[in-house]
Amino acid sequence: MDPKRMIGRIAFGLLVLGIVVWAVFPFAWAIITSLKAGSALFTVEAWPSQPSLANYAAIFKEQPFGRNILNSLLAASAVVALSLGLAVLAAYALGRVRFCGRGLLLFVVLGVSMFPQVAVLSGLFELVRWLGLYNRIGSLVLSYLIFTLPFTVWVLTTFMRELPKELEEAAMVDGAGPFVIVTRVFLPLMGPALAATGLLAFIAAWNEFLFALTFTLTDDARTVPVAIALMSGASQYELPWGQIMAASVVVTVPLIGLVLLFQRRIVSGLTAGAVKG
Amino acid sequence: MAGVTLRGVRKSFGRIEVIHGVDLEVADGEFVAFVGPSGCGKSTLLRLIAGLEEPSGGDLSIGGQRVNDRPPAARGIAMVFQSYALYPHMTAYDNMAFGLTLSRTDKGTIAERVRAAARLLQIEDLLDRKPRDLSGGQRQRVAIGRAIVREPQVFLFDEPLSNLDAGLRVQMRLEIAKLKADLRATMIYVTHDQVEAMTLADRIVVLNAGRVEQVGTPLELYHRPRNRFVAGFIGSPAMNFLDVVSEGRADGSVRVWLPGGVPLDIAVDGAAPRAGTPLTLGVRPEHVGLADGGAGLVATILAVERLGGETHCHAALEDGQRLLVRLDGDRPVSAGERLRLNLRGETAHLFGPDGQRL
Known part of the structure; x- marks a missing residue:
């Protein structure tokens, strides 16, 4: 191998290494820290000398963390289900039905997602109170739809447009109405798009902080990010770093699991063989 | 079984009129081919009959009933698409049965009809396969099967063979000819291939720029073209x-x-x-x-x-x-x-x- 190529290879390797470290280090550090106890937190080492799971036990014993996880799970699942359901129906209308003002409507949907969360916070707060949803999961589901719906609608509309028109026409000749077309012909073909957008919506809802902080009051109603941020130690002057890191690890693992689970679905080309040969 | 009648049928897309008043009578059990250069409106005319496009004017009747305002499924038609348009997530059987399932036909009747159509098309062994596991010719058979199962009064074919390679096309052409003899249904067949039109059709409708240039039997068109367009279009090599x-x-x-x-x-x-x-x-x-x-x-x-x-x-x-x-x-x-x-x-x-x- 000539030296020029060698140098290129090494440089490329270093670059990859840099990216991997940049991406993985924070999480690795969280795992390491979560296994430490007491003052061991403040010694720098690659692996704790006395690893213990005490922090993991503590977050469930000293904090209502199980309840927080359940809250997050409920909120995120409801958001995913609602936004996919609404977005599929909207995507059919926006992608398949020609009507006046379609482009404008799509633009407005996109425009909504451009407001910073803070800008709508106080208005939403009033709305949530008026609906009687304050300090309930419902308030989060409602507010999360604001940022999940625009991109689910956009992605699914684009995907729906790409589906061959003949399929819809064949279904019409077979006697299917719009609802049957959407649910029995298009929906099964949209697996990859649904998996991808659903996952993104889930992650967005799972990680959301500002709304969750504002619309919940008690520990029991909090979601994971808020619970972690507000975790307190024995005294006002102590931050339980070990527990915070343990909690972070606990809530990150399911996300990684979900991504791994769905990655095949995301990349599979389900429409292969639909038309032509 | 039923004939198809078009009276002054027009179609505009926006301000552009693409079908300029077509009058046509297709008799019961007749095989009629629409031919013409690309953009002549032959597919649009077929889609108007199918109900996939709404006419801007004129009357359309199938079996003596005016069908202008009926959805495709209520017109007694079945359509075979150029791209087959099979449902990719369903097996060949489910593809063929879908229409009947939607109309809540009982399971026994569905199975019977699907099997009968599969036997006719010789695809009985392929019924549990998905479209992606079928070859082009097999997919086309399933698509035709899906049309047969609905027992329509009128079959509509939109360039059904144009995605197949030359050898397969000749074979499928013969099968469609056989199908025509077996089913004795009214069939309307759009093609740009004049050999298909000449060999299959009882009568050919030559279209040009949204107008009917001539309607006649294949040999009438060959021997007595009514105008220069038909004369140049029918026959190969051209006149x-x-x-x-x-x-x-x-x-x-x-x-x-x-x-x-x-x-x-x-x-x-x-x-x-x-x-x-x-x-x-x-x-x-x-x-x-x-x-x-x-x-x-x-x-x-x-x-x-x-x-x-x-x-x-x-x-x-x-x-x-x-x-x-x-x-x-x-x-x-x-x-x-x-x-x-x-x-x-x-x-x-x-x-x-x-x-x-x-």
């Missing part, structure tokens, strides 16, 4: 057109002068054009013969294309007009050679300045 000048009428025929001072008498139906009127003479390449003696039309061969079974000679007449001549496969001719050609009045067509047959 030759030569500019000639009328010399007036003699005994129910018109005499024209060919380049090089050769006279030709052609029988015509209509009124004779005045002497001196410029006319177009149409003659098919297969009807140009070689003259035996010294007389005849002189042409110089520009290029020779040998197809084995036949030879196409591109030739130029004395005044420079081009002419394609079809000769036997082994005729020893070569570029630059001079031929003496013989045209016969019986096989020549004469078109007036407006393109209509005289």
